[in-house]
Amino acid sequence: INGFLCFFFLFVFVMSVVGDYEYVKPGSMEKSTQKLSLKADGSAVYSEKGTTGMEDFSSEGTGTWSVKGDVCQVMLHDLKKEMNFKVKTNVPGIESGAVDKKNVILPLTVSELVNAPKHGTNKWRRC
Numbered sequence: 001i002n003g004f005l006c007f008f009f010l011f012v013f014v015m016s017v018v019g020d021y022e023y024v025k026p027g028s029m030e031k032s033t034q035k036l037s038l039k040a041d042g043s044a045v046y047s048e049k050g051t052t053g054m055e056d057f058s059s060e061g062t063g064t065w066s067v068k069g070d071v072c073q074v075m076l077h078d079l080k081k082e083m084n085f086k087v088k089t090n091v092p093g094i095e096s097g098a099v100d101k102k103n104v105i106l107p108l109t110v111s112e113l114v115n116a117p118k119h120g121t122n123k124w125r126r127c
Contacts, residue, residue: 003027006027006105015036016097016114017065017067017110017113017114018038018039018040019037019038019083019113019126019127020035020036020037020038020127021035021036021038021113021116021124021125021126022034022035022124022125022126022127023122023123023125024121024122024125025050025121025122026068026121026122027052029052030050030051030052030067031048031050031051031052032048032049032050032051033048033049034046034047034048035047035048035072036106036124037125038065038072038074038113040066042064042066043062043063043064044062044063044064044065044074044075044076045061045062046059046060046061046062046063046074046076046079046106047059047060047061047093052065053086054085054086054087054089055083055084055085055096056083056084056086057081057082057083057084058081058082059079059080059081059082059109061076061077061078061079061080061101061104062076062077062082063075063076063077063078063104064077066100067110070109070110070111071108071109072107072109072110072113073100073105073106073107073108073111074103074105074106074107074108075103075104075105076099076101076104076106077102077103078100078102079100079101079102079104080098080099080100080101081098081099081100081101082097082098083096083097083098084096087093100109107118108124
């Protein structure tokens with residue numbers, strides 16, 4: 001029965017991070033909103049939209065998540081990042097465009113997700 005109780009408490013602990021989250025960064029230099037959805041089946045969906053004085057940017061990705069100790073590791077198997085410059089840059093090679101990244105890891109602590117409030121900025125919050 002002790003094994004069952006350990007499994008039950010681990011299951012409840014892991015399931016407590018399932019949900020939808022967002023991280024709002026309201027800064028004056030860079031404003032962005034990240035959204036993260038952790039599903040009960042272990043899948044994850046991530047997006048970000050933001051702006052700076054020079055560019056607008058966005059990212060979208062899908063992947064999986066798991067809990068290892070106090071870390072909720074989100075592995076985005078495919079992450080597409082797009083950047084659109086508002087002004088012409090004088091630096092060769094710096095231009096608007098998109099990039100695809102594979103296996104990007106987002107390390108989050110379980111406690112910041114479990115204790116995420118429904119409001120606030122510069123921290124993960126529940127939607």
